[in-house]
Amino acid sequence: MAERLDETDEQILAELADNARATFAEIGQRVNLSAPAVKRRVDRMLDSGVIRTFTTVVDRTALGWTTEAYVQVFCHGTIAPDQLRAAWQDIPEVVSAATVTGTADAMLHVLARDMRHLEEALERIRSSADIERSESIVVLSNIIERALS
Amino acid sequence: MAERLDETDEQILAELADNARATFAEIGQRVNLSAPAVKRRVDRMLDSGVIRTFTTVVDRTALGWTTEAYVQVFCHGTIAPDQLRAAWQDIPEVVSAATVTGTADAMLHVLARDMRHLEEALERIRSSADIERSESIVVLSNIIERALS
DNA sequence: GCTGAAACACATGATGC
DNA sequence: GCATCATGTGTTTCAGC
Numbered sequence: 029m030a031e032r033l034d035e036t037d038e039q040i041l042a043e044l045a046d047n048a049r050a051t052f053a054e055i056g057q058r059v060n061l062s063a064p065a066v067k068r069r070v071d072r073m074l075d076s077g078v079i080r081t082f083t084t085v086v087d088r089t090a091l092g093w094t095t096e097a098y099v100q101v102f103c104h105g106t107i108a109p110d111q112l113r114a115a116w117q118d119i120p121e122v123v124s125a126a127t128v129t130g131t132a133d134a135m136l137h138v139l140a141r142d143m144r145h146l147e148e149a150l151e152r153i154r155s156s157a158d159i160e161r162s163e164s165i166v167v168l169s170n171i172i173e174r175a176l177s
Numbered sequence: 178m179a180e181r182l183d184e185t186d187e188q189i190l191a192e193l194a195d196n197a198r199a200t201f202a203e204i205g206q207r208v209n210l211s212a213p214a215v216k217r218r219v220d221r222m223l224d225s226g227v228i229r230t231f232t233t234v235v236d237r238t239a240l241g242w243t244t245e246a247y248v249q250v251f252c253h254g255t256i257a258p259d260q261l262r263a264a265w266q267d268i269p270e271v272v273s274a275a276t277v278t279g280t281a282d283a284m285l286h287v288l289a290r291d292m293r294h295l296e297e298a299l300e301r302i303r304s305s306a307d308i309e310r311s312e313s314i315v316v317l318s319n320i321i322e323r324a325l326s
Numbered sequence: 327g328c329t330g331a332a333a334c335a336c337a338t339g340a341t342g343c
Numbered sequence: 344g345c346a347t348c349a350t351g352t353g354t355t356t357c358a359g360c
Contacts, residue, residue: 033239041235048197048231051353062329064355078239082197083323085229086190091182098247098277098284100314113320120191125321128247128314135247135314137286165249165284171262171274200336211346213338 033078036061040069041079048082088139095140096167099150100132102160107133115157121149132163182227185210189218190228194323197231234322237288244289245316248299249281251309256282264306270298281312 033041039059043050052063052070059066073079109127112134116122124137136153140146146164154162182190188208192199201212201219208215222228237243258276261283265271273286285302289295295313303311 041233044233045235046230046232048233052355053353063353064330065328067355068327076239077236080234080236080322081195082231082233083195084190084193084197084231086194087226087229090226096275109318109320117195117321118191120187120194122321123323124319126245126319127317129317130314132314134320135316165281166278167275167284168278169258169276171258171276171283172266172271174272201338202336212336213347214345216338217344 033073037069037073037078040066041073044070044079044082048084091141093139093141093145095142095146096170097138097140097146098165098167099136099138099153100128100163100165101134101136101153101157102131102162103133104158104160107158112157116153119149119152119156121145122153138164182222186218186222189215190222193219193228193231197233242288242290244291244295245319246287246289246295247314247316248285248287248302249277249312249314250283250285250302250306251280251311252282253307253309256307261306265302268298268301268305270294271302 036059040055043055043058052066055061056063056066061069070079112125112127116125116136121138121140122136123139126135127133128135138146138149138153140149146166150162150164153159185208189204192204192207201215204210205212205215210218219228237245261274261276265274265285270287270289271285272288275284276282277284287295287298287302289298295315299311299313302308
Protein backbone atom coordinates (compact mmCIF):
# COMPACT_ATOMS: atom_id res chain seq x y z
CA MET A 29 0.00 0.00 0.00
CA ALA A 30 2.40 2.66 1.22
CA GLU A 31 4.62 1.69 -1.65
CA ARG A 32 7.62 3.90 -2.23
CA LEU A 33 8.54 4.64 -5.79
CA ASP A 34 12.03 5.14 -7.07
CA GLU A 35 13.01 7.51 -9.84
CA THR A 36 12.46 4.86 -12.54
CA ASP A 37 8.94 4.15 -11.33
CA GLU A 38 8.15 7.86 -11.46
CA GLN A 39 9.48 8.04 -15.01
CA ILE A 40 7.37 5.06 -16.06
CA LEU A 41 4.29 6.69 -14.50
CA ALA A 42 5.00 9.88 -16.41
CA GLU A 43 5.30 7.94 -19.67
CA LEU A 44 2.06 6.07 -19.01
CA ALA A 45 0.28 9.27 -18.05
CA ASP A 46 1.40 10.70 -21.37
CA ASN A 47 0.35 7.63 -23.35
CA ALA A 48 -1.31 4.74 -21.58
CA ARG A 49 -1.15 2.61 -24.73
CA ALA A 50 2.61 2.88 -25.12
CA THR A 51 4.29 -0.51 -25.44
CA PHE A 52 6.53 -1.75 -22.65
CA ALA A 53 9.44 -1.83 -25.09
CA GLU A 54 8.84 1.82 -25.96
CA ILE A 55 8.76 2.83 -22.30
CA GLY A 56 11.80 0.68 -21.62
CA GLN A 57 13.75 2.49 -24.28
CA ARG A 58 12.99 5.83 -22.62
CA VAL A 59 13.84 4.70 -19.11
CA ASN A 60 16.71 2.38 -20.08
CA LEU A 61 15.05 -0.87 -19.15
CA SER A 62 13.99 -4.02 -20.99
CA ALA A 63 10.32 -4.61 -21.75
CA PRO A 64 9.93 -7.39 -19.15
CA ALA A 65 11.47 -5.18 -16.47
CA VAL A 66 9.02 -2.39 -17.28
CA LYS A 67 6.11 -4.82 -17.21
CA ARG A 68 7.13 -6.12 -13.81
CA ARG A 69 7.24 -2.60 -12.37
CA VAL A 70 3.90 -1.69 -13.91
CA ASP A 71 2.37 -4.91 -12.58
CA ARG A 72 3.70 -4.12 -9.12
CA MET A 73 2.25 -0.61 -9.25
CA LEU A 74 -1.09 -1.98 -10.44
CA ASP A 75 -1.02 -4.52 -7.65
CA SER A 76 -0.18 -1.99 -4.95
CA GLY A 77 -2.85 0.38 -6.21
CA VAL A 78 -0.49 3.18 -7.20
CA ILE A 79 -1.83 2.90 -10.75
CA ARG A 80 -5.58 3.02 -10.39
CA THR A 81 -6.56 2.51 -14.01
CA PHE A 82 -5.77 3.27 -17.61
CA THR A 83 -8.28 5.55 -19.20
CA THR A 84 -9.06 7.59 -22.27
CA VAL A 85 -9.34 11.35 -22.51
CA VAL A 86 -12.38 12.01 -24.65
CA ASP A 87 -12.84 15.50 -25.96
CA ARG A 88 -16.59 15.84 -25.64
CA THR A 89 -16.47 19.40 -26.89
CA ALA A 90 -15.41 17.88 -30.24
CA LEU A 91 -18.81 16.20 -30.14
CA GLY A 92 -20.61 19.33 -29.06
CA TRP A 93 -20.88 18.33 -25.39
CA THR A 94 -20.95 21.84 -23.99
CA THR A 95 -23.02 21.37 -20.86
CA GLU A 96 -21.22 20.63 -17.63
CA ALA A 97 -22.39 20.40 -14.05
CA TYR A 98 -21.31 19.58 -10.52
CA VAL A 99 -23.97 17.46 -8.87
CA GLN A 100 -24.34 16.92 -5.16
CA VAL A 101 -26.14 13.66 -4.42
CA PHE A 102 -28.06 12.86 -1.26
CA CYS A 103 -28.67 9.17 -0.59
CA HIS A 104 -31.21 7.28 1.47
CA GLY A 105 -29.21 6.07 4.45
CA THR A 106 -25.58 5.08 4.04
CA ILE A 107 -24.24 3.58 0.84
CA ALA A 108 -20.79 2.10 0.41
CA PRO A 109 -18.50 3.83 -2.12
CA ASP A 110 -18.17 0.53 -3.99
CA GLN A 111 -21.93 0.43 -4.53
CA LEU A 112 -21.88 3.92 -5.97
CA ARG A 113 -18.97 3.03 -8.22
CA ALA A 114 -20.85 0.01 -9.51
CA ALA A 115 -23.92 2.15 -10.10
CA TRP A 116 -22.23 4.95 -11.97
CA GLN A 117 -19.11 3.75 -13.71
CA ASP A 118 -21.05 2.63 -16.77
CA ILE A 119 -22.62 6.06 -17.20
CA PRO A 120 -20.26 7.83 -19.61
CA GLU A 121 -21.59 11.26 -18.71
CA VAL A 122 -20.05 10.88 -15.23
CA VAL A 123 -16.54 12.27 -15.46
CA SER A 124 -15.77 11.91 -11.79
CA ALA A 125 -17.48 10.94 -8.58
CA ALA A 126 -16.43 11.08 -4.96
CA THR A 127 -17.94 10.67 -1.53
CA VAL A 128 -17.67 13.91 0.43
CA THR A 129 -18.05 15.61 3.79
CA GLY A 130 -20.99 17.90 4.54
CA THR A 131 -24.67 17.36 3.97
CA ALA A 132 -24.31 15.71 0.58
CA ASP A 133 -23.11 12.10 0.27
CA ALA A 134 -21.38 12.37 -3.07
CA MET A 135 -20.17 14.93 -5.56
CA LEU A 136 -20.31 14.18 -9.27
CA HIS A 137 -18.85 15.96 -12.23
CA VAL A 138 -21.12 15.42 -15.22
CA LEU A 139 -20.72 16.27 -18.90
CA ALA A 140 -23.56 16.38 -21.42
CA ARG A 141 -24.47 17.63 -24.87
CA ASP A 142 -27.08 20.08 -23.64
CA MET A 143 -29.54 20.71 -20.85
CA ARG A 144 -31.96 18.08 -22.09
CA HIS A 145 -29.17 15.51 -22.18
CA LEU A 146 -27.97 16.57 -18.72
CA GLU A 147 -31.49 16.14 -17.40
CA GLU A 148 -31.68 12.68 -18.90
CA ALA A 149 -28.25 11.70 -17.56
CA LEU A 150 -29.24 12.92 -14.10
CA GLU A 151 -32.30 10.72 -14.28
CA ARG A 152 -30.09 7.70 -15.06
CA ILE A 153 -27.72 8.66 -12.25
CA ARG A 154 -30.55 8.97 -9.77
CA SER A 155 -32.32 5.77 -10.78
CA SER A 156 -29.16 3.61 -10.67
CA ALA A 157 -28.70 4.09 -6.93
CA ASP A 158 -30.91 4.74 -3.92
CA ILE A 159 -30.86 8.52 -4.32
CA GLU A 160 -33.06 10.81 -2.26
CA ARG A 161 -32.38 13.99 -4.21
CA SER A 162 -29.66 15.81 -6.09
CA GLU A 163 -28.54 19.40 -6.45
CA SER A 164 -26.94 20.54 -9.69
CA ILE A 165 -24.58 23.44 -10.11
CA VAL A 166 -24.19 24.13 -13.82
CA VAL A 167 -20.91 25.42 -15.20
CA LEU A 168 -21.14 28.72 -17.06
CA SER A 169 -17.57 28.89 -18.31
CA ASN A 170 -14.42 26.95 -17.59
CA ILE A 171 -11.65 29.08 -16.18
CA ILE A 172 -8.93 26.56 -15.45
CA GLU A 173 -8.70 22.94 -16.59
CA ARG A 174 -5.60 21.03 -15.57
CA ALA A 175 -5.11 17.32 -16.05
CA LEU A 176 -4.88 15.67 -12.68
CA SER A 177 -2.75 12.61 -12.29
CA MET B 178 -14.61 17.94 -36.64
CA ALA B 179 -18.26 17.85 -35.56
CA GLU B 180 -17.95 14.10 -35.90
CA ARG B 181 -20.96 12.01 -35.11
CA LEU B 182 -20.63 8.79 -33.17
CA ASP B 183 -22.92 5.83 -33.47
CA GLU B 184 -23.83 3.46 -30.68
CA THR B 185 -20.82 1.21 -31.40
CA ASP B 186 -18.41 4.14 -31.18
CA GLU B 187 -19.87 5.09 -27.81
CA GLN B 188 -19.48 1.51 -26.60
CA ILE B 189 -15.85 1.47 -27.73
CA LEU B 190 -15.22 4.77 -25.95
CA ALA B 191 -16.78 3.38 -22.79
CA GLU B 192 -14.54 0.31 -22.98
CA LEU B 193 -11.45 2.43 -23.55
CA ALA B 194 -12.41 4.79 -20.75
CA ASP B 195 -12.69 1.77 -18.50
CA ASN B 196 -9.39 0.27 -19.64
CA ALA B 197 -7.26 2.15 -22.13
CA ARG B 198 -4.89 -0.80 -22.48
CA ALA B 199 -7.56 -3.26 -23.55
CA THR B 200 -6.70 -5.04 -26.78
CA PHE B 201 -8.74 -4.37 -29.92
CA ALA B 202 -9.77 -8.03 -29.97
CA GLU B 203 -11.04 -7.76 -26.39
CA ILE B 204 -13.05 -4.64 -27.21
CA GLY B 205 -14.29 -6.23 -30.41
CA GLN B 206 -15.64 -9.19 -28.50
CA ARG B 207 -17.67 -6.90 -26.25
CA VAL B 208 -19.08 -4.80 -29.08
CA ASN B 209 -19.41 -7.64 -31.61
CA LEU B 210 -16.78 -6.44 -34.03
CA SER B 211 -13.50 -7.78 -35.34
CA ALA B 212 -10.23 -6.31 -34.05
CA PRO B 213 -9.41 -4.47 -37.29
CA ALA B 214 -12.87 -2.90 -37.34
CA VAL B 215 -12.38 -1.63 -33.80
CA LYS B 216 -8.95 -0.29 -34.69
CA ARG B 217 -10.33 1.60 -37.65
CA ARG B 218 -12.97 3.26 -35.49
CA VAL B 219 -10.43 4.14 -32.81
CA ASP B 220 -8.07 5.56 -35.44
CA ARG B 221 -10.89 7.67 -36.85
CA MET B 222 -11.75 9.01 -33.41
CA LEU B 223 -8.09 9.75 -32.75
CA ASP B 224 -7.88 11.53 -36.07
CA SER B 225 -10.99 13.64 -35.53
CA GLY B 226 -9.81 14.61 -32.04
CA VAL B 227 -12.66 12.91 -30.23
CA ILE B 228 -10.09 10.76 -28.43
CA ARG B 229 -7.55 13.23 -27.19
CA THR B 230 -5.14 10.83 -25.50
CA PHE B 231 -4.77 7.69 -23.44
CA THR B 232 -3.67 8.32 -19.91
CA THR B 233 -3.16 6.71 -16.52
CA VAL B 234 -5.01 7.52 -13.33
CA VAL B 235 -2.48 7.56 -10.53
CA ASP B 236 -3.66 7.21 -6.95
CA ARG B 237 -2.43 10.47 -5.50
CA THR B 238 -2.10 8.95 -2.05
CA ALA B 239 0.95 7.27 -3.56
CA LEU B 240 2.27 10.72 -4.28
CA GLY B 241 1.35 12.03 -0.87
CA TRP B 242 -1.50 14.30 -2.04
CA THR B 243 -4.34 12.88 0.02
CA THR B 244 -6.59 15.90 0.49
CA GLU B 245 -9.07 16.99 -2.12
CA ALA B 246 -11.95 19.44 -2.02
CA TYR B 247 -14.63 21.09 -4.09
CA VAL B 248 -14.79 24.77 -3.16
CA GLN B 249 -17.69 27.08 -3.89
CA VAL B 250 -16.57 30.69 -4.01
CA PHE B 251 -18.76 33.73 -3.39
CA CYS B 252 -17.46 37.04 -4.73
CA HIS B 253 -18.14 40.65 -3.83
CA GLY B 254 -20.24 41.91 -6.74
CA THR B 255 -19.63 40.55 -10.20
CA ILE B 256 -16.22 39.48 -11.41
CA ALA B 257 -15.32 38.57 -14.99
CA PRO B 258 -14.12 34.99 -15.63
CA ASP B 259 -10.87 36.38 -17.01
CA GLN B 260 -10.14 38.12 -13.73
CA LEU B 261 -10.63 34.87 -11.86
CA ARG B 262 -8.42 33.01 -14.31
CA ALA B 263 -5.68 35.58 -13.80
CA ALA B 264 -6.07 35.30 -10.05
CA TRP B 265 -5.95 31.53 -9.81
CA GLN B 266 -4.05 30.06 -12.69
CA ASP B 267 -0.74 30.39 -10.89
CA ILE B 268 -2.02 28.43 -7.91
CA PRO B 269 -0.96 24.85 -8.64
CA GLU B 270 -3.38 23.36 -6.09
CA VAL B 271 -6.28 24.50 -8.29
CA VAL B 272 -6.99 21.59 -10.61
CA SER B 273 -10.01 23.18 -12.20
CA ALA B 274 -12.13 26.28 -11.85
CA ALA B 275 -15.39 27.34 -13.48
CA THR B 276 -18.01 30.01 -13.07
CA VAL B 277 -21.35 28.46 -12.24
CA THR B 278 -25.07 28.98 -11.84
CA GLY B 279 -26.68 29.18 -8.44
CA THR B 280 -25.74 31.19 -5.40
CA ALA B 281 -22.02 30.60 -5.72
CA ASP B 282 -19.99 32.46 -8.35
CA ALA B 283 -17.35 29.83 -9.01
CA MET B 284 -16.61 26.19 -8.32
CA LEU B 285 -13.02 25.09 -7.75
CA HIS B 286 -11.49 21.64 -7.57
CA VAL B 287 -8.50 21.78 -5.25
CA LEU B 288 -5.82 19.18 -4.48
CA ALA B 289 -3.47 19.32 -1.50
CA ARG B 290 -1.08 17.18 0.49
CA ASP B 291 -3.09 17.43 3.71
CA MET B 292 -5.59 19.60 5.57
CA ARG B 293 -3.00 22.14 6.61
CA HIS B 294 -1.88 22.47 3.00
CA LEU B 295 -5.50 22.78 1.83
CA GLU B 296 -6.16 25.48 4.41
CA GLU B 297 -3.12 27.39 3.23
CA ALA B 298 -4.07 27.01 -0.43
CA LEU B 299 -7.60 28.25 0.31
CA GLU B 300 -6.13 31.31 1.98
CA ARG B 301 -4.13 32.06 -1.19
CA ILE B 302 -7.21 31.43 -3.35
CA ARG B 303 -9.31 33.82 -1.27
CA SER B 304 -6.71 36.56 -1.02
CA SER B 305 -5.93 36.61 -4.74
CA ALA B 306 -9.42 37.77 -5.72
CA ASP B 307 -12.18 39.83 -4.13
CA ILE B 308 -13.76 36.89 -2.35
CA GLU B 309 -16.56 37.32 0.16
CA ARG B 310 -16.52 33.77 1.46
CA SER B 311 -15.97 30.19 0.36
CA GLU B 312 -17.55 26.84 1.15
CA SER B 313 -15.43 23.70 1.01
CA ILE B 314 -16.72 20.20 0.43
CA VAL B 315 -13.91 17.79 1.24
CA VAL B 316 -13.63 14.51 -0.66
CA LEU B 317 -13.72 11.38 1.47
CA SER B 318 -12.97 8.84 -1.22
CA ASN B 319 -12.81 8.98 -4.97
CA ILE B 320 -15.25 6.66 -6.67
CA ILE B 321 -14.74 7.44 -10.33
CA GLU B 322 -11.89 9.34 -11.87
CA ARG B 323 -11.95 9.74 -15.61
CA ALA B 324 -9.63 12.21 -17.18
CA LEU B 325 -11.75 14.78 -18.93
CA SER B 326 -11.04 17.02 -21.85
C1' DG C 327 15.94 -7.32 -9.68
C1' DC C 328 17.87 -7.41 -14.07
C1' DT C 329 18.70 -9.54 -19.02
C1' DG C 330 17.90 -12.69 -22.96
C1' DA C 331 15.37 -16.04 -25.53
C1' DA C 332 11.27 -18.38 -26.90
C1' DA C 333 6.29 -19.21 -27.08
C1' DC C 334 2.38 -16.92 -27.57
C1' DA C 335 -0.86 -13.12 -28.50
C1' DC C 336 -1.76 -8.80 -30.70
C1' DA C 337 -1.65 -5.13 -34.30
C1' DT C 338 -2.31 -3.94 -38.70
C1' DG C 339 -2.27 -3.87 -43.81
C1' DA C 340 -4.13 -6.23 -47.95
C1' DT C 341 -7.87 -8.56 -49.96
C1' DG C 342 -12.59 -9.85 -50.87
C1' DC C 343 -17.39 -9.43 -49.71
C1' DG D 344 -18.31 -0.87 -43.69
C1' DC D 345 -17.17 -5.52 -42.31
C1' DA D 346 -14.52 -10.19 -41.84
C1' DT D 347 -10.57 -13.03 -42.87
C1' DC D 348 -5.88 -13.89 -43.28
C1' DA D 349 -0.85 -13.15 -43.05
C1' DT D 350 3.08 -11.09 -41.07
C1' DG D 351 5.70 -8.12 -38.29
C1' DT D 352 5.68 -6.58 -33.37
C1' DG D 353 4.70 -6.72 -28.70
C1' DT D 354 3.86 -9.44 -24.52
C1' DT D 355 4.98 -12.58 -21.12
C1' DT D 356 7.05 -16.57 -19.02
C1' DC D 357 11.18 -18.90 -17.76
C1' DA D 358 15.94 -19.66 -17.16
C1' DG D 359 20.25 -17.72 -15.68
C1' DC D 360 23.09 -14.15 -13.58
